[in-house]
Amino acid sequence: MTPITTLGFDADDTLWHNERVFRLTEERFATLLADYSEKNHLTDRLLAAERRNVLHYGYGVKGFTLSMIETAIEVTDGKVPADVIAEILEAGRDMLSHPVDPLPYVEETLKAVKDDYRLVLITKGDLFDQERKVSASGLDVYFDAIEIVSEKNADTYKTLFSRHGTGPTEAMMIGNSLKSDILPALEAGAFGAHVPHDITWALEEADAPHGSDRFFRLDHIGKLPQLLARLS
Numbered sequence: 001m002t003p004i005t006t007l008g009f010d011a012d013d014t015l016w017h018n019e020r021v022f023r024l025t026e027e028r029f030a031t032l033l034a035d036y037s038e039k040n041h042l043t044d045r046l047l048a049a050e051r052r053n054v055l056h057y058g059y060g061v062k063g064f065t066l067s068m069i070e071t072a073i074e075v076t077d078g079k080v081p082a083d084v085i086a087e088i089l090e091a092g093r094d095m096l097s098h099p100v101d102p103l104p105y106v107e108e109t110l111k112a113v114k115d116d117y118r119l120v121l122i123t124k125g126d127l128f129d130q131e132r133k134v135s136a137s138g139l140d141v142y143f144d145a146i147e148i149v150s151e152k153n154a155d156t157y158k159t160l161f162s163r164h165g166t167g168p169t170e171a172m173m174i175g176n177s178l179k180s181d182i183l184p185a186l187e188a189g190a191f192g193a194h195v196p197h198d199i200t201w202a203l204e205e206a207d208a209p210h211g212s213d214r215f216f217r218l219d220h221i222g223k224l225p226q227l228l229a230r231l232s
Contacts, residue, residue: 004191004231006165007113008157009143010175011123011130013197014221016102016137020199022064025091029068032084037075046071047202054203058150060126065092096129100136103197105222110142112225120164121146122156122173124180152180157188174224179206186212191231195221 012018026046030039037045049067057063068088072080110119121143123130130148134140145164149156161171172191175181182192183206191214209215216227 002169004117004170004172004228006118006120006161006171008120008122008161008171008173008175008185008190009110010173010177010181011121011133012125013176013199014103014174014181014195015106015121015139016100016133018133019197019201021095021098022201023199025064025068025095028091029072029088032087033072033075033080036072036080042071042075045075049074051203058126059124060129061092061095062126062129064095065089068092096132100133102137102139103221105220107139107142109221109224110139113228114142117228118145118165119143120160122149122152122160123147124149124152152184154184154187157185157190161188161190172228174218174221176200177204177206178208179204182215183209186214190214192216193218193224193227195224 009015026043029046030042033042046067049071050064053063053067053070057066065088069085072084072088113119119142121134125148127148134146140146147160157173158168161168165171168185168188168190172193173181173185174193174195176195176197177200178194182194185192186209194208194215194217208217218224218227
């Protein structure tokens with residue numbers, strides 16, 4: 001078995017709650033537009049806007065807020081009141097100051113593996129917001145490096161695991177998103193440990209890989225040390 005020297009950790013919904021904040025804001029958005037659109041239709045329109053806009057605005061709260069404004073304009077045929085736009089902007093600002101709540105088992109797991117591996121936090125999204133969440137979580141002290149990237153693909157993992165470790169073949173990526181955390185890491189030659197979260201953004205959904213001896217699924221992140229011990 002190839003030795004593992006470096007562990008990459010996703011942040012949002014792997015180390016702390018994130019998607020539930022977006023879902024709560026979607027509920028708030030639906031209430032604001034209730035006079036103009038049925039909730040399920042509005043949610044579909046918002047997702048379509050996010051899908052279009054992610055290439056322009058990137059991931060995170062700011063792009064999400066712009067997508068909400070665009071959707072509000074669409075479903076009201078350009079008649080959305082200014083006070084509703086103001087409420088949407090306020091909802092976005094509230095998201096940018098939302099408390100950061102680490103998920104169960106996270107801190108004890110990071111403590112357990114820190115002395116034996118290089119730990120790299122690899123997250124995508126808005127730079128300022130991701131920096132805020134990393135600091136507010138209090139988990140930054142466990143990491144040897146923190147990388148905030150615009151996209152996660154095989155080249156991203158090859159570069160970062162070579163920069164901060166001994167290359168992707170001796171690294172493992174741990175995360176909740178098959179699409180962003182696991183599949184591109186496997187493509188880069190790394191190990192992948194999928195830790196499912198109970199809420200997954202539609203644009204992050206993907207099928208699990210088949211036939212890879214480098215892919216593992218963990219019920220929760222607290223089982224990571226056992227997996228690493230088994231592979232060592």
